[in-house]
Amino acid sequence: MANDNKVWNQNDAIPSLVQSKRQLERYGLDVDAQAILVATRLLAAGTKLGHASEVHFARFGLSTGRYRVLVELEDNEGEALPSQLAENLGVTRATMTGLIDTLERDGLVSRRTSAQDGRQRSVVLTEEGAKKLQAMAPEHFARLEAMVGLLSIEERGVFLDLLGRVTQGISALTDETIEPDKPAGELQRKKRSSKE
Amino acid sequence: MANDNKVWNQNDAIPSLVQSKRQLERYGLDVDAQAILVATRLLAAGTKLGHASEVHFARFGLSTGRYRVLVELEDNEGEALPSQLAENLGVTRATMTGLIDTLERDGLVSRRTSAQDGRQRSVVLTEEGAKKLQAMAPEHFARLEAMVGLLSIEERGVFLDLLGRVTQGISALTDETIEPDKPAGELQRKKRSSKE
DNA sequence: TGAATATAGTATGGCACCTAACTAATTTTG
DNA sequence: CAAAATTAGTTAGGTGCCATACTATATTCA
Known part of the structure; x- marks a missing residue:
């Protein structure tokens, strides 16, 4: 046993x-x-x-995805196309449709058909949506700050660096083929210098 | 394309x-x-x-949760109760039912009613399930290793430490109230209150 | 003993996100 | 030009996980 x-x-x-x-x-x-x-x-x-x-x-009546849509809109003067949003948030257009549906139902955004291109229906942040962001900001950012509160300033910098490389490494899980990584014990990992 | x-x-x-x-x-x-x-x-x-x-x-016909169930079973001499599994994996019993359903349908585990307690239906890792784990192990672990391949050995140690504290900090998102700032002391209670 | 309670597992319904197929509008091209 | 191809957005259906409420089987205790 x-x-x-x-x-x-x-x-x-x-x-x-x-x-x-x-x-x-x-x-x-x-x-x-x-x-x-x-x-x-x-x-x-x-x-x-x-x-x-x-x-x-x-807690704020949102989901992770819907919050990100609101922020993206605010960063875009309050208006954007669904395809833009999908691209920037890294979700499919289908998912974006669902996110916008719910946000619209809750009155946080509204849809508007484009005059130039009849296929486009741009998304607009409503005043209520902007207020929602404003209202949740203090608590939201306070909690985010608390999340990394167990790290010192220097440690945060180190963590950011390491996390960045690990995040790159995540693709090793999704890549079609296994990376020609060395079998255990080898040190010849290539640092691909990613310009930042 | x-x-x-x-x-x-x-x-x-x-x-x-x-x-x-x-x-x-x-x-x-x-x-x-x-x-x-x-x-x-x-x-x-x-x-x-x-x-x-x-x-x-x-890629192996599994999900994250179902894989974890198989591993947990293997770590437990191939048999465990659903409630045990749910507890150890940190999911609800309802979720565990669904995971087991699918695993059973695929022939990787089987259910068996207990003689002692008629409510219990323990889960058994089938031979096919064990083979599945065996078969996927090389690729699985190779990919996991590749995921952290951009970190040196020392960096992995540092990352592990920082990640541990950040993981603790995640509760700042879910806690009922916002805590000002938690002291960096790592006095975690390691008492085992396994007895209810 | 028999009612109240606790426990193990499950069914139901929900959300977030996905892929694939579809509709409608625009652009390309022969 | 009209037909074909492309594009924007949506619909339909599926997976993974959760919370709530339910059934069936112990267990407790008055």
């Missing part, structure tokens, strides 16, 4: 290094266990983040 | 410091823009991670 204390009654299961090692041994894989641990923790954090984000925005 | 799909190429989805500053100015808030930047990038990364994870596991 495995007596490893797997009795973490935390809300979410935080994967341990022991677990990673055991898995790798079980399958006889020569992969760095710490790398797997980092990746696994990252996935867990991502799940938790997504959920927390929805809970957060639900 | 329609390369219109696959829109999650992190194009404009990465928020910039300028954006954060502009937002804070717009609302006249005295909040550290870098903190907001870190938080916002984190949220974006979380969204991307969640999606990438689903894409990854879909």
